[in-house]
Each structure stands twice: as structure tokens, then as C-alpha cells.
Amino acid sequence: MTNIASLTVPSASSAVSGQRYWLMKNEPDEYSIDHALVAPDQLMGWNGVRNYQARNFMRDDMQIGDGVLYWHSSCAEPGIYGIARIAGNLRVDTSQFDPADPYYDPKSSPDKPRWLMLDVQALRKTRPLLIAELREQPELGDMRVLQKGNRLSITPVSQAEWKCIMGLLEGR
């Protein structure tokens, strides 16, 4: 019998403990927060990033323990559905070399890879924080994901924005 508690209660080392905060988008049809929470150690290799700005965030700025807002995009009700953390293990995203992979990049080669990935660890599901509710918060007025025309799949979140969202989740 599987010990459910051991799957769902993060260990002490699996907490948001970094200096920065991020928002990462995923299509729930592809990989939802529910998928992530039942993966081994709740880890997911964040592959398929094909934007240089987003890649550079992973390469240069993300640290183990950084907090992540898990966003569901391209779905009926886009918004924040979970909390995760950066778990490190930055490496080459090998899906770029596979012609059969939807993330194949014919202009990349193993001796000069373009695209990187790292591990993200899901921590918990949250109630859905949908766009309309987020827009009601004055503290979130500058939040990247809420700006018109925003398409970046990884965006920085300020400490004030993070605190505001944690407050919403705690019912404040």
C-alpha cells in the first residue's frame, strides 16, 4: 500500500527557501499541477522552453529553493493552481535534438545546444487564483503575467507580489 502522506507532505528540504520568485506556465492538458504532485518526488523536468529570455532565467537567475507559482495556460480558466520550488539540476534539454519531438529545434545540435532545462518540484495545489481575481489586487498591478501581450512562459515575481498571493491563499 502506498503511503499517501509521504507523497504529499514535502520534506523539510523541499520548501520555498530561495531568494527569488517565479511564475511558470504549463498547459494543464500537457502537465497539470495534479500530474506534477503524483510524479516521483513531485519532480518534473521543465523541458520545452524555446525562448531565450526564459532560458536565460533558468540558466542565470534561478536558484534552488526559489518559489514558483504554477500557472495553467491555454485552458478554460487560466490562473495559478499550485506552488512549486526550483529544484536545480540545470542541464541540456535533449528534446531539441529529436526530430520526432514537438520541441525539436533543427537549428540546434548536440555540440552546440541552444536549450536548457531544470527540475521543478511541485509542493502543493492551491485554490484556483484566476486572472480576474488577480487583477482586483492593486499590489499585482505590475505583475508580468497580467500585462497585455505577455507571452513569456517564465516570468519573475516580486517579493511583494508573492506575499500578496500567499495572503490571498490564506484568506487575507
Next chain:
DNA sequence: GCCAACGTTGGC
């Protein structure tokens, strides 16, 4: 399914 906004490409 629409379409505005954006990133990338490549001819010049």
C-alpha cells in the same frame, strides 16, 4: 476560432 502582441528570421 479569433486576433493582438510578440519573437524570430532572413533578404537587402
Next chain:
DNA sequence: GCCAACGTTGGC
């Protein structure tokens, strides 16, 4: 290095 054309994203 400019910039028009193109492909993609993603909320609506």
C-alpha cells in the same frame, strides 16, 4: 543592422 514577413502564444 534594418525591418517586413512570418509563426506562435494565449486570453478571450
